[in-house]
Amino acid sequence: MTTTTQTETPRPSLGARYATFMSRHSSLMPTFAAIVILIVLLVGAQLAFGNFITPRNMSALLLNNAYLLILAVGLTFVILTGGIDLSVGSVMAFTGILCAKLLADGLPAIVAIPLMLLGGAAIGLLIGVLVHYFDVQPFIASLAGLFLARGLAFVVSLSSIRVEDPAVLWLQRTRLTVGDWYLTPTGILALLIVAIGVFVTQWTRFGRTIYAIGGNEQSARLMGLPVARTKILVYVISGVCGGLAGLVLTAYSGAGYPLNGVGTELDAIAAVVIGGTLLTGGSGYVIGSMIGVLVYGVIKTIIAFMGAEQSWTRIIIGGLLLVFIVVQRFIVTRSDRRR
Amino acid sequence: MKKLVTHRLFWPVMALLALIVVNTIARPQFISVTLRDGELYGALIDILRNSAPLMLVALGMTIVIATRGIDLSVGAIMAVSGAVALTIIDTSGDPGSGATVAVALLVGILVALVLGVWNGFLIAVLGIQPIIATLVLMLAGRGVALLITDGFITTVTSAPYKFIATGYVIGLPFALFISVAAIIVIALLERRTALGVLTESVGINPEASRLAGVRARGIVFGAYAASGVLAGMAGILYSSNIMAADANAAGLYIELYAILAVVLGGTSLMGGKFTIAGTVVGVLTIQTLESTILFLGVPSAQAPVFFAAVVIVVVLVQSPRLHRFARGLFASRRPDGGGPSTPAPTPPTTTEPTKAEAVR
Numbered sequence: 001m002t003t004t005t006q007t008e009t010p011r012p013s014l015g016a017r018y019a020t021f022m023s024r025h026s027s028l029m030p031t032f033a034a035i036v037i038l039i040v041l042l043v044g045a046q047l048a049f050g051n052f053i054t055p056r057n058m059s060a061l062l063l064n065n066a067y068l069l070i071l072a073v074g075l076t077f078v079i080l081t082g083g084i085d086l087s088v089g090s091v092m093a094f095t096g097i098l099c100a101k102l103l104a105d106g107l108p109a110i111v112a113i114p115l116m117l118l119g120g121a122a123i124g125l126l127i128g129v130l131v132h133y134f135d136v137q138p139f140i141a142s143l144a145g146l147f148l149a150r151g152l153a154f155v156v157s158l159s160s161i162r163v164e165d166p167a168v169l170w171l172q173r174t175r176l177t178v179g180d181w182y183l184t185p186t187g188i189l190a191l192l193i194v195a196i197g198v199f200v201t202q203w204t205r206f207g208r209t210i211y212a213i214g215g216n217e218q219s220a221r222l223m224g225l226p227v228a229r230t231k232i233l234v235y236v237i238s239g240v241c242g243g244l245a246g247l248v249l250t251a252y253s254g255a256g257y258p259l260n261g262v263g264t265e266l267d268a269i270a271a272v273v274i275g276g277t278l279l280t281g282g283s284g285y286v287i288g289s290m291i292g293v294l295v296y297g298v299i300k301t302i303i304a305f306m307g308a309e310q311s312w313t314r315i316i317i318g319g320l321l322l323v324f325i326v327v328q329r330f331i332v333t334r335s336d337r338r339r
Numbered sequence: 340m341k342k343l344v345t346h347r348l349f350w351p352v353m354a355l356l357a358l359i360v361v362n363t364i365a366r367p368q369f370i371s372v373t374l375r376d377g378e379l380y381g382a383l384i385d386i387l388r389n390s391a392p393l394m395l396v397a398l399g400m401t402i403v404i405a406t407r408g409i410d411l412s413v414g415a416i417m418a419v420s421g422a423v424a425l426t427i428i429d430t431s432g433d434p435g436s437g438a439t440v441a442v443a444l445l446v447g448i449l450v451a452l453v454l455g456v457w458n459g460f461l462i463a464v465l466g467i468q469p470i471i472a473t474l475v476l477m478l479a480g481r482g483v484a485l486l487i488t489d490g491f492i493t494t495v496t497s498a499p500y501k502f503i504a505t506g507y508v509i510g511l512p513f514a515l516f517i518s519v520a521a522i523i524v525i526a527l528l529e530r531r532t533a534l535g536v537l538t539e540s541v542g543i544n545p546e547a548s549r550l551a552g553v554r555a556r557g558i559v560f561g562a563y564a565a566s567g568v569l570a571g572m573a574g575i576l577y578s579s580n581i582m583a584a585d586a587n588a589a590g591l592y593i594e595l596y597a598i599l600a601v602v603l604g605g606t607s608l609m610g611g612k613f614t615i616a617g618t619v620v621g622v623l624t625i626q627t628l629e630s631t632i633l634f635l636g637v638p639s640a641q642a643p644v645f646f647a648a649v650v651i652v653v654v655l656v657q658s659p660r661l662h663r664f665a666r667g668l669f670a671s672r673r674p675d676g677g678g679p680s681t682p683a684p685t686p687p688t689t690t691e692p693t694k695a696e697a698v699r
Contacts, residue, residue, distance in 0.1 A: 084470075126651075130651065130654065130655075133660060134654065134655055134658040134660055134661065135658055135659060135660060136654045136658065137608055139409070139470065139608075140598070140602070140608065140650065140654055141654070143595055143598070143599075143650060144647045144650040144651050144654070145647070146595070146643075146647075147595070147643035147644070147646045147647035147650065148643065148644060148647035148648075150643045151640075151641050151642065151643030151644030151645070151646075151647060152644060154638065154640035154641045154643075155641050155644060158638055158640060258640070262591070263481075266474065266477060266478050269474065270474075270478060273471070279468060279470070279471055280468070309485065309486060309490055311481070311482040311483075311485035311486055311490060311586075312482065312486075313482070314478050314479055314481060314482030314485075315479045315482035315483060315486070317478055317479075318475050318476070318478035318479025318480075318482065319475075319479065321471075321474065321475050321478060322461075322475045325467050325468075325471050325472070325475070326465060326467070329465065329466060329467055333466075
């Protein structure tokens with residue numbers, strides 16, 4: 001991540017330049033690996049099935065995984081600080097059913113949507129305060145958030161509620177087509193969140209503080225960075241992303257359902273890790289998480305194409321996760337040794 | 340008296356007793372145990388019987404947490420062992436015979452052991468963070484269980500298998516004997532041999548204990564293997580209770596409840612000192628709380644809200660900052676009351692408490 005300017009030296013050999021590049025950008029390597037895997041998967045599927053990389057299929061890939069993409073972006077913020085947020089799937093279910101209930105009670109979408117985002121933010125705030133001010137481990141604090149959100153989802157409604165609101169359904173039904181490619185407002189929303197996430201983490205003071213905290217919280221504090229504010233804010237961001245994902249999923253399925261997203265937190269964590277973010281914090285990219293989600297989506301689509309059991313998705317994602325953490329472990333030990 | 344109050348099991352036990360008292364006041368039949376056909380029935384017996392799977396999982400979790408680790412895969416291991424055992428019984432010609440059930444149990448627990456060893460390998464040998472290493476199996480395990488059952492919920496009728504969870508021996512549920520046996524075995528192994536002390540030393544400082552000649556690797560490895568076996572037994576109990584292998588529902592969220600039980604019992608998630616008695620109390624507290632929630636007429640799906648409240652209260656009570664805040668409160672009051680001047684505790688300083696940087 002450091003960009004030290006070096007004095008002009010005689011042109012080094014190709015091998016030496018490669019080594020310098022590798023050592024300077026070792027945090028990029030896992031993300032590169034994820035891109036390679038994505039390309040291999042896409043090309044392999046295209047060769048095997050012949051009709052895999054079609055505009056329809058690729059458009060559907062984004063559409064079907066829009067909610068996971070939003071969750072993964074929010075989660076990346078938390079993991080970059082060295083924390084974890086297990087509550088994302090439940091927050092998505094809670095805000096989704098909350099939105100459906102509010103709409104069914106006759107509230108306009110313009111009121112219901114901010115309320116659901118507020119609900120997600122409130123749970124995120126609770127987790128953040130527990131983590132920062134009461135020294136609760138992120139795992140346990142977000143576990144409380146998981147239980148709370150899942151229970152609240154059932155408090156709102158025990159069964160699914162259909163959504164009739166035109167504004168919410170518009171998010172899903174509208175298709176901006178270019179040839180055979182299409183993009184729904186939910187897809188645009190997801191891409192927008194990714195863009196905002198990339199911008200915030202790479203080019204804002206807040207974003208760089210996140211990396212600093214993930215690298216070493218003590219040092220960040222001694223440098224005078226606003227650790228408390230940043231740490232709480234990342235959980236709030238994750239909560240808001242949970243709310244947005246709830247909105248997207250509600251629009252996607254046309255209903256709110258309190259059992260939505262059981263286990264989605266694992267999918268999201270897997271996507272973030274596959275995308276090259278280290279779970280110890282301080283290293284990783286929002287764009288990598290997007291690649292991770294796409295890898296997940298492509299594997300799911302390939303399995304659907306093969307007509308195999310969908311339970312293979314979980315097994316393959318688990319296996320892929322394993323490969324990645326072993327690779328990451330290798331990278332971390334190497335950079336430790338260099339120090 | 341002071342010794343009693345400061346005993347580390349004091350508050351967990353008080354919480355359990357308070358729950359039982361509240362229940363007894365709300366419904367006097369809660370405390371009563373009736374004898375019917377030589378078998379004991381009652382809400383308390385139900386709690387003991389139903390707590391068996393969680394008890395097994397939580398015991399394993401206690402040891403794993405003592406080594407500074409965590410095992411997220413227990414729920415998935417439960418699903419796999421249940422699926423394996425029931426599939427063996429389902430495909431055998433004679434589901435009712437004792438031999439078939441014995442083979443099923445053995446293979447089910449053996450598979451669980453293999454999965455536990457796998458976790459141990461990733462963590463102790465490859466040195467991967469426990470939360471991530473066990474996440475792999477947590478993700479993949481349910482998929483494997485679904486493959487074993489072909490995506491269906493396998494149901495069988497087998498009297499000996501059903502006996503494991505619902506049978507009675509000398510008036511008490513058989514499942515209770517299993518959980519008591521597990522408690523005794525673990526307690527003897529950890530407390531009557533040096534194993535417990537070694538486990539704690541690994542949890543407190545892995546590097547220092549390695550330098551002191553403790554085989555940290557083997558101890559961590561063993562902890563995950565034990566956790567796997569116990570989860571496998573829990574999976575068999577669960578599937579025996581409903582006589583079906585439900586790969587999606589078996590042991591769902593049990594890892595979270597087990598961690599909660601361990602924390603409730605007073606074992607710190609930072610590893611090191613652990614208490615098996617505390618875990619037992621924690622499990623019983625959770626099961627009693629669940630029974631209370633059901634009694635209150637709250638749909639079981641809404642129960643997580645209560646558990647969330649419990650988690651938050653427990654972690655807040657354990658929080659060092661809250662302790663300092665409380666001390667500060669008392670310190671500022673005492674001079675007003677004109678009491679004897681005690682050395683005032685240091686007021687809350689502005690510096691943050693040094694946080695353990697370990698990330699799980």
